[in-house]
Amino acid sequence: MPTKKPIAExxxxxxxRTLPPPRRPTVRQSSAEVAAAYLRGLIFDGTxxxxxxxxxxxxxxxxxxxxIPIREALAIIAAEGRVTIELHRGxxxxxxxxxxxxxxxxxxxxxxxxxxxxxxxxxxxxLVGELExxxxxxxxxxxxxxxxxxxxxxxxxxxxxxxxxxxxAALRQVLAMTPYNFCVxxxxxxxxxxxxxxxxxxxxxxxxxxxxxxxxADGHVGLRAIVLEGLKRRGVVAPS
Numbered sequence: 001m002p003t004k005k006p007i008a009e010x011x012x013x014x015x016x017r018t019l020p021p022p023r024r025p026t027v028r029q030s031s032a033e034v035a036a037a038y039l040r041g042l043i044f045d046g047t048x049x050x051x052x053x054x055x056x057x058x059x060x061x062x063x064x065x066x067x068i069p070i071r072e073a074l075a076i077i078a079a080e081g082r083v084t085i086e087l088h089r090g091x092x093x094x095x096x097x098x099x100x101x102x103x104x105x106x107x108x109x110x111x112x113x114x115x116x117x118x119x120x121x122x123x124x125x126x127l128v129g130e131l132e133x134x135x136x137x138x139x140x141x142x143x144x145x146x147x148x149x150x151x152x153x154x155x156x157x158x159x160x161x162x163x164x165x166x167x168x169a170a171l172r173q174v175l176a177m178t179p180y181n182f183c184v185x186x187x188x189x190x191x192x193x194x195x196x197x198x199x200x201x202x203x204x205x206x207x208x209x210x211x212x213x214x215x216x217a218d219g220h221v222g223l224r225a226i227v228l229e230g231l232k233r234r235g236v237v238a239p240s
Contacts, residue, residue: 031065035073037176038063043082043093045185046234050095054083096237098228105224111174112155112220113213116200119162120209127161128205135201138194144183147190151182154197158204182223186230189223196223 029037039059042048060070074091077083081100083091119127131154138150155175159168183190196219203212231237 031063031069032072032076033176035059035063035065035069036076039073039077040082040176041185043077044231044236046236048093049235050093052093053089054091054093056090096231098237101224101228101231101237105220105227107174109217109220111171112216115159115162115171116204116212116216117162117209119158120204120207120212122161123204123207124161127157130157131201131204135198138197141194144187144190147183147193151193151197154201182227186226188230189226192219192222192226195219 039048039054042059048054054074056067056070056074060067063070074083074085078085078091082094082096084094085091134150134154134157138147138154141147141150159171159175163171183193196215199215200212200219203215228237
């Protein structure tokens with residue numbers, strides 16, 4: 001596991017923290033995609049607050065990468081509006097507003113609804129068995145990082161089954177709008193996340209597409225409320 005490095009560059013001393021270790025990706029990703037996911041997580045959990053400069057050397061060290069994929073990752077999240085890149089100065093975290101969070105959330109929700117319905121329409125005993133196995137692991141999980149990992153595996157399993165490889169590759173960019181360290185960043189979301197996934201797996205197992213989609217939609221609204229409240233408390237999102 002890479003050694004944790006302090007964030008020092010561009011952050012006030014009262015906000016200096018330790019970079020958390022990266023999480024193992026559920027699917028194969030490029031170094032830039034891994035780095036982009038890691039940076040999104042640092043922004044969402046408040047480790048990199050609005051206005052702070054991205055400490056590229058520390059991020060590279062935490063991920064065990066050179067600065068080249070870090071720069072590529074910054075270009076990815078700059079295109080998403082998460083950072084601004086200033087010539088000869090570096091990259092800085094942009095403040096978020098509530099409307100941008102709603103827009104990203106709505107897009108993720110619509111895409112996931114479509115994929116869930118397709119997965120149910122083309123369900124197989126293998127899919128149901130794999131999801132039930134993951135569901136048992138999720139029920140037993142207690143640490144937020146373990147819950148995040150298993151939820152990501154459940155979501156990936158559904159998306160891989162419900163789409164073609166080409167479509168899934170494209171939709172992965174949409175899914176990336178949700179931070180990978182969801183329950184670590186928002187501990188209040190943990191019981192809700194577990195309950196939603198348990199009900200979703202059960203509905204898919206029964207072959208009930210409408211119920212599965214409704215479970216996801218209702219759960220997504222509840223989780224979004226928790227996220228927005230957490231982001232506001234940390235000053236990541238300005239209150240409306």
